[in-house]
Amino acid sequence: MVEELGRRTWIIAEGYIPGESYDANPTRAMASHETACILNATDQPAAIEITLYFSDREPVGPYRLTVGARRTHHLRFNDLDDPAPVPRDTDFSSVIRSSVPIVVQHTRLDSRQPPHALLTTIAWPA
Amino acid sequence: MVEELGRRTWIIAEGYIPGESYDANPTRAMASHETACILNATDQPAAIEITLYFSDREPVGPYRLTVGARRTHHLRFNDLDDPAPVPRDTDFSSVIRSSVPIVVQHTRLDSRQPPHALLTTIAWPA
Amino acid sequence: MVEELGRRTWIIAEGYIPGESYDANPTRAMASHETACILNATDQPAAIEITLYFSDREPVGPYRLTVGARRTHHLRFNDLDDPAPVPRDTDFSSVIRSSVPIVVQHTRLDSRQPPHALLTTIAWPA
């Protein structure tokens, strides 16, 4: 089965990591987080580069990662730190490029107050 | 009225069934659940196959179901068990293929804490 | 300015009106509701027909309404009653057809528990 499902470039115009969680030492599941869910349904590894755009400074990136063949990766922007951590409580957007077709969906869990709030949307393919 | 509304392949890059509900014996309406809302507006039954993708293992599937002509089915991933139940508290993605055009929308009700949180998005058509 | 922004047919695969609100006599703003936000940015009235699809019976409709030229209408499915009210606590999908191009977005406010939960997505254009 050789399949190519998706596109090579995706944009998430929204982006915001809440700086706090109601629990000062939250579990990973309940910590406020911003996620790009990336599906690589192809039979080749996806070499991915992410560039972050801000309101008041030049873009930062690329952040690099690999998503294996026939694998999903729910990437937390919270975890990115090379070339720089993603600032909290700060508006941003992201452009995600891949060497093979992928599908990207944006999700946030906001636990600044209990209980948490959720949002999601399909990203925009270029 | 013979109509074909939709596409034959859809992808939901996000996927996560919360392993708990605040009520240990929740009603079906209030149990944490992950849903693919599938509309078959055609005049033929839709033979549907779903493949699940994970972060650390090979894809699982196909899960098979039928959605009747001129019917909607709000499929809960919680209910899938053949060839295997869907693991809880685990990131996944899904690819949904149909013999006739359908429309797919993704919804989650997360009741780990009261009150529940909701998210939804149109899926991505291949 | 003569503009035509949008499409003539839209599908919302998700549909569910929660049968309760935490307040037994809620304000209109806070009553649980399911909405199709319809923008008619053209210079002609939009004659709209909505057909509802269910899991276990034939489709119901058309429901008919008009959205004026250069107007938005945030239609509550709760308010539909001709040819029949929309059943509560029941899964459905909707197909929305218009005589002129429109844009449709789906929103739910779920106030079964306080505080309320929200979801939204762009509908799917045929």
Added chain:
Amino acid sequence: MVEELGRRTWIIAEGYIPGESYDANPTRAMASHETACILNATDQPAAIEITLYFSDREPVGPYRLTVGARRTHHLRFNDLDDPAPVPRDTDFSSVIRSSVPIVVQHTRLDSRQPPHALLTTIAWPA
């Protein structure tokens, strides 16, 4: 790197600024707000015009703003005041036009009750 990612016209059919926040003097982060997240990934400033559509009156606008080259702007409809403030507790839709390609995503934070609720979706490109 000269890139053009996106489209020049976007529609958000949903629109509603909750008139209240649970905290009478909320922080900017926690005040109820309606947002259009706009990414301009091009190398030219984006001259943007927004027109608002209502249910019972003629459209209002254009509201004008600029989003710099390689910048994101998470525009709060709450902040618009020329040619007129956006009425609270009122249904509206918006059409967003840009001189260069942009990507637009719609987000609401509703803090009428604590804790807040969230929704988001990609806007509709014309």
